[in-house]
Amino acid sequence: MSGSDRLTAYGPILAVAAALAVVPLLTGSNTVLNAMVTALLIGLAGQGWNILGGYGGQFSFGHAAFFGTGAYATAILQARYGVNAWAAFAAAVALGSLAGLMIGFLSFRSGLRGSYFALVTLAFAEVFRIIANATPITGGAAGTLIRLDVRPENFQFASRAVFYWIVLALVVGVLILTRMIERNRFGAWLVAIRENEDAARALGVDTLAVKLQAIGLSAAITAAAGAFYAQYFLFVDSSIAYGTWISVEALLVPIIGGLGTVFGPLVGALALHGLAEVTRLVAGRIPGIDLALYGTLLVLVVAFAPQGIHGLVRRLGAGLGMARR
Amino acid sequence: MFAPEIVLAAVLNGLMTGAVYALVSVALTLVYGVLHIINFAHGATLTAALFAAYFAHRAGLDPLLAAAPLALVFYGLGYGVQRFIIGPASHGEDRNILLVTLGLSIIIENLLLAAFRSDTRSIDVPYGFSTLDLGFVFLPLPRVIAFAVTCVVALLLWGLLTRTDTGKAIRAVAREKLGAALVGIDVTHIYAVTFGIGAVCLAIAACLLLPSYYVNPRVGNAYVLVAFTVVVLGGMGSVPGAMLGGLLIGVVESLSGLYFGESLGQLGIFLIFILVLLVKPTGLFGARA
Numbered sequence: 001m002s003g004s005d006r007l008t009a010y011g012p013i014l015a016v017a018a019a020l021a022v023v024p025l026l027t028g029s030n031t032v033l034n035a036m037v038t039a040l041l042i043g044l045a046g047q048g049w050n051i052l053g054g055y056g057g058q059f060s061f062g063h064a065a066f067f068g069t070g071a072y073a074t075a076i077l078q079a080r081y082g083v084n085a086w087a088a089f090a091a092a093v094a095l096g097s098l099a100g101l102m103i104g105f106l107s108f109r110s111g112l113r114g115s116y117f118a119l120v121t122l123a124f125a126e127v128f129r130i131i132a133n134a135t136p137i138t139g140g141a142a143g144t145l146i147r148l149d150v151r152p153e154n155f156q157f158a159s160r161a162v163f164y165w166i167v168l169a170l171v172v173g174v175l176i177l178t179r180m181i182e183r184n185r186f187g188a189w190l191v192a193i194r195e196n197e198d199a200a201r202a203l204g205v206d207t208l209a210v211k212l213q214a215i216g217l218s219a220a221i222t223a224a225a226g227a228f229y230a231q232y233f234l235f236v237d238s239s240i241a242y243g244t245w246i247s248v249e250a251l252l253v254p255i256i257g258g259l260g261t262v263f264g265p266l267v268g269a270l271a272l273h274g275l276a277e278v279t280r281l282v283a284g285r286i287p288g289i290d291l292a293l294y295g296t297l298l299v300l301v302v303a304f305a306p307q308g309i310h311g312l313v314r315r316l317g318a319g320l321g322m323a324r325r
Numbered sequence: 326m327f328a329p330e331i332v333l334a335a336v337l338n339g340l341m342t343g344a345v346y347a348l349v350s351v352a353l354t355l356v357y358g359v360l361h362i363i364n365f366a367h368g369a370t371l372t373a374a375l376f377a378a379y380f381a382h383r384a385g386l387d388p389l390l391a392a393a394p395l396a397l398v399f400y401g402l403g404y405g406v407q408r409f410i411i412g413p414a415s416h417g418e419d420r421n422i423l424l425v426t427l428g429l430s431i432i433i434e435n436l437l438l439a440a441f442r443s444d445t446r447s448i449d450v451p452y453g454f455s456t457l458d459l460g461f462v463f464l465p466l467p468r469v470i471a472f473a474v475t476c477v478v479a480l481l482l483w484g485l486l487t488r489t490d491t492g493k494a495i496r497a498v499a500r501e502k503l504g505a506a507l508v509g510i511d512v513t514h515i516y517a518v519t520f521g522i523g524a525v526c527l528a529i530a531a532c533l534l535l536p537s538y539y540v541n542p543r544v545g546n547a548y549v550l551v552a553f554t555v556v557v558l559g560g561m562g563s564v565p566g567a568m569l570g571g572l573l574i575g576v577v578e579s580l581s582g583l584y585f586g587e588s589l590g591q592l593g594i595f596l597i598f599i600l601v602l603l604v605k606p607t608g609l610f611g612a613r614a
Contacts, residue, residue: 057420059420106599110604114419115419123595126595288439289439292438295435299410299414299428303425
């Protein structure tokens with residue numbers, strides 16, 4: 001692999017990281033930073049979904065199962081067992097991944113694909129929600145609070161900028177990871193499974209193992225987003241952690257940004273949340289209106305831009321190139 | 326342990342609830358059987374139908390009388406949505422259909438939320454709290470009516486599918502799309518008709534539910550997961566499977582509510598759902614995966 005090859009692969013990621021990193025230096029507005037943190041958080045959850053759904057073609061409708069496991073694990077470990085916040089964060093990622101492996105093992109082993117896989121993931125998220133809402137360890141319907149104690153060793157900061165940089169670092173880390181996957185054998189197997197699972201198996205790809213690795217990684221990333229959410233808002237309950245909203249947003253942002261592309265989830269999250277903020281300014285805070293808009297976007301993107309913003313930009317670029325010639 | 330009369334009452338009540346589950350599930354399974362997709366907008370459509378029935382009642386029409394006009398309206402809606410939105414938008418790819426129906430469900434549910442807020446509404450009908458005395462057990466009248474109407478609808482549906490040309494065409498498309506198109510069946514039209522019939526079942530189910538139930542923008546979700554379970558249990562695409570599965574799930578819910586408490590009654594359903602998906606995804610009556 002030549003140096004210039006590596007530069008074209010990873011250069012854009014570093015450029016985007018640098019551009020996003022200066023945002024807190026340009027604005028002191030808490031509203032802007034807060035919106036950016038939320039957008040990046042959703043972007044991170046979507047990056048997780050993208051590994052399994054975008055590259056592997058396995059559409060999960062229940063990534064809330066992993067987001068929620070991450071959020072609850074970090075909150076419960078701290079609030080009930082006094083575990084250090086950073087250790088709890090790491091444990092939450094591991095537990096989220098474990099949940100992914102469990103659901104993946106059960107469903108992939110029985111050969112569930114397409115609609116069936118979407119259904120079973122949806123059902124698992126719902127089961128988790130009902131259980132979290134009813135058991136004492138999660139605080140039941142009242143949810144779990146993390147005690148406010150602003151100290152760096154508690155993963156709590158007075159400045160939103162620090163939270164922003166942390167979530168940005170996570171997002172950039174996953175961008176790099178995704179690019180690495182794209183360029184190695186595992187990524188090629190994953191895409192082969194997406195394009196034609198039977199053919200991939202016939203060619204000797206261990207499809208079960210590859211899909212399991214993909215869901216484990218995918219769940220870990222989305223669980224990291226959940227754990228960060230809990231740490232940022234210091235509160236989780238079952239309708240936040242295991243709610244349908246996060247399953248929807250996690251799949252929506254890669255689809256809007258560009259399915260199975262490195263930057264897709266990030267672009268989608270920024271576009272989507274930018275749009276949501278604008279709607280809020282125009283329409284005020286009518287409950288449900290932003291989600292209704294998301295649904296409309298989903299239908300429109302599937303209908304008119306199956307490759308998302310990424311595909312649109314590419315088509316536009318090709319069009320301009322033709323015009324110049 | 327409970328006295329036999331109580332268990333028997335729970336079983337009968339479960340059958341009554343199960344009848345409505347069956348109706349909701351038949352719609353889902355019919356669409357799956359023909360189009361081979363899961364309609365994720367199913368729950369939202371049911372919610373919309375409940376709202377329609379609610380406002381019909383506000384306008385002075387009893388839900389049971391509103392069933393016929395609403396059925397017509399929802400046939401048109403279902404037909405139009407499949408023909409002009411889902412069909413063209415999905416470019417014939419299953420993955421896209423999944424996403425489009427998911428998008429539609431988000432749109433419907435949240436527009437209802439924006440318009441009517443999350444308030445829970447219910448209606449009063451004169452027979453709302455009447456009961457039917459069978460000698461050994463009292464049954465709530467709205468549910469008995471629901472059970473009876475469901476049986477009639479099931480018979481009509483069976484007649485439609487087996488005795489009419491449209492029914493024959495629907496079954497042909499379900500069996501072999503290409504072959505059906507070759508003998509001159511308009512597949513796009515049949516797809517939309519099937520979707521319309523599904524919406525009719527939901528409109529009727531909504532009218533049956535409303536007298537003894539409530540409506541808010543999220544209420545359909547509770548039913549749709551039950552319906553998924555029923556459909557998977559009965560075998561995707563199997564109409565008799567959905568009927569029996571619905572009744573069975575109704576009884577299971579009623580009994581687990583009796584033995585484990587109301588809040589865990591639903592959990593039993595989901596566990597059955599996951600178990601069936603994992604152990605026998607083709608269900609009890611399904612022929613193929």
